[in-house]
Amino acid sequence: xxxxxxxxxxxxxxxxxxxxxxxxxxxxxxxxxxxxxxxxxxxxxxxxxxxxxxxxxxxxxxxxxxxxxxxxxxxxxxxxxxxxxxxxxxxxxxxxxxxxxxxxxxxxxxxxxxxxxxxxxxxxxxxxxxxxxxxxxxxxxxxxxxxxxxxxxxxxxxxxxxxxxxxxxxxxxxxxxxxxxxxxxxxxxxxxxxxxxxxxxxxxxxxxxxxxxxxxxxxxxxxxxxxxxxxxxxxxxxxxxxxxxxxxxxxxxxxxxxxxxxxxxxxxxxxxxxxxxxxxxxxxxxxxxxxxxxxxxxxxxxxxxxxxxxxxxxxxxxxxxxxxxxxxxxxxxxxxxxxxxxxxxxxxxxxxxxxxxxxxxxxxxxxxxxxxxxxxxxxxxxxxxxxxxxxxxxxxxxxxxxxxxxxxxxx
Numbered sequence: 001x002x003x004x005x006x007x008x009x010x011x012x013x014x015x016x017x018x019x020x021x022x023x024x025x026x027x028x029x030x031x032x033x034x035x036x037x038x039x040x041x042x043x044x045x046x047x048x049x050x051x052x053x054x055x056x057x058x059x060x061x062x063x064x065x066x067x068x069x070x071x072x073x074x075x076x077x078x079x080x081x082x083x084x085x086x087x088x089x090x091x092x093x094x095x096x097x098x099x100x101x102x103x104x105x106x107x108x109x110x111x112x113x114x115x116x117x118x119x120x121x122x123x124x125x126x127x128x129x130x131x132x133x134x135x136x137x138x139x140x141x142x143x144x145x146x147x148x149x150x151x152x153x154x155x156x157x158x159x160x161x162x163x164x165x166x167x168x169x170x171x172x173x174x175x176x177x178x179x180x181x182x183x184x185x186x187x188x189x190x191x192x193x194x195x196x197x198x199x200x201x202x203x204x205x206x207x208x209x210x211x212x213x214x215x216x217x218x219x220x221x222x223x224x225x226x227x228x229x230x231x232x233x234x235x236x237x238x239x240x241x242x243x244x245x246x247x248x249x250x251x252x253x254x255x256x257x258x259x260x261x262x263x264x265x266x267x268x269x270x271x272x273x274x275x276x277x278x279x280x281x282x283x284x285x286x287x288x289x290x291x292x293x294x295x296x297x298x299x300x301x302x303x304x305x306x307x308x309x310x311x312x313x314x315x316x317x318x319x320x321x322x323x324x325x326x327x328x329x330x331x332x333x334x335x336x337x338x339x340x341x342x343x344x345x346x347x348x349x350x351x352x353x354x355x356x357x358x359x360x361x362x363x364x365x366x367x368x369x370x371x372x373x374x375x376x377x378x379x380x381x382x383x384x385x386x387x388x389x390x391x392x393x394x395x396x397x398x399x400x401x402x403x404x405x406x407x408x409x410x411x
Contacts, residue, residue, distance in 0.1 A: 032406040033398065037358055037390040043339045045380055047332040047373045049263065053254030053310070055323045057245035059220055063088060066213045068237045069095075071229060078227045082218045082244065089216040089229070089241065096214060100207045107200035114193045125181040132170070132177040139167040222246040245321060250312045251287065252325050255305035258293045263331045265289075270310045271328040277318045286329065287311040332373045338387060339378040345371070346395045356392040356399055357385060358407060364392070366401035 073090040076082060143163045150160040227242040235241060252272065256264065264286055272282040290307035310327055312319065344355050357365050372380030385391075390407070392399065399405070 032362070032404055034408040035358065035395075035399070035405045036393045037407055038341050038344060038393050040338055040340055040357075040381075040385055040387055040389045040391050042336050042387050043378065044335045045333065045337055045339055045373055045375050045378065046330060047263070047375060049256070049260045049329040049331055051254045051256055051260075051308075051327050051329065053252040053308075053325055053327060055250055055312075055319060055321055055325050056253055057222075057247060057321050058249040058251050058311070059222070059246040060321075061219045061222075061244050062240045063216060063218070063242045063244065064238055064240055065089075065091070065216060065235050066237055067091065067210070068235065069214065071231055071233050071235060074229065074231050076224050076227075076242075078224050078242075080224045082222060082224060084218060084221045086218045087215055088218055088224075091214040091216070091235070093211065093214045096207065096211050100204065100211065103200070103203045103207050107197070107204050110193065110197045110200045114190070114197055117190045117193055125177070129174075129177040129181050132174040136167070136170040136174040139163070139170040143167040216241070218244050220244055220246055247321070248315070250315045250319055250321065252284070252310040252312065252327055254308045254310065254327060255296060255298075256308045257296075258304045258306060261289065261293070261306035261308065264308065264329065265331075269330045271330075272310070272312060272325050273328075274323060274325040276320075276323040280318055282312055282314055282319070284310045284312045284327075334373055334380060337372065337380045338383070338385065339375075339380050340391050341378055341393060342374070343393045344391045344395070345369070345379070345381075346399075355381065355383065355385070356395050356401075358390045358392060358405060362404045362406060364399060364401060364403040364405055 069091040071089060072092045074088070075090075076086075076088050082088065143166070146155060146160050146163040149155045150157065222244040223246075225243045225245055226240075229235060229241045252270075266286050266289060268286040270284040270286065272284050273280070286308065288307070288309035293304040293306050296303045296305045310329075340355060345353055346355070347353050353369050353371060355367050355369055357367060359365070367383045367385055369381045369383035372382060374380065392405075
């Protein structure tokens, strides 16, 4: 009997001990912080920027006339494809033909006058100068001979002085003839006429160059759009008559916010979609990034944006200038890198970034990290952690290295 009572008492003590231990364990667990975790994984990460823009032709030219004149013939209409230098419009040239004919006639007259001046006898003054020089030399020789004769008393003083006066007079005649030759007006007349001929020639060239403006050609190969003229109408100078667009080479013009623009590089690949061409996907690349930022023209915020242009590589007839387009820009990619959800990263007051891993026993470990490229849902981390480790999501300041926690849910 005693033995049975003793056994019963031992069983009761064991039951009470186990129950107490279970209660203590439950109380301890109830005091642990509940956390949610995810798994550190190795993934291929791509960083993208999404934006919208408008499709434009890469080359658009407005056709403008430099002259005001009546239209004689229009060779194209809206929608026509044209080649570079193809004639689009002919203007009435009748007035220009008359002006050119008149200017050529004036040029011929001026040329004829020049020939007449050049053919006239221009040696008259040269002969006069030569004769004056001969007479002066003869008088000089006579004077020198008479001077010797006068010294010897062979001739009188009167005769000697007369020979000197004759020499002086003929010398003056020589100087006068020389001056006349220098001031020959025929040389000046020829110079003036040469100038008139040159002016007439320039006028002919000017009018012939002006005539070329009466035939209006396409500056590029493309498609005619926005025509605004009719035959027999009068066009005004410097007014757009029609436009030519190169529809085979299109681009998207976008405004990218300054934060995202700093991540872009010329040549970055772009995937292009749009509601106006639903179901079609096109490829392109960044061809231009503006060198300055400007205030955004959309919305009420004070965001600054940068002009960005995307060249479309494989456009077709479904794409048209003026369509809206969506651009998915690939800015970076890495293969097989450690990554965590954005929510796993905790930034301390000093700016240090950390994550908290949890062991199978629920023990927390803090890891200082550096971040790399980011996708829409995860971000690359550089840290002393292993793939497959559990990482706390949305950690708070209360979590410390070495804490024991209870995992509530694995995300």
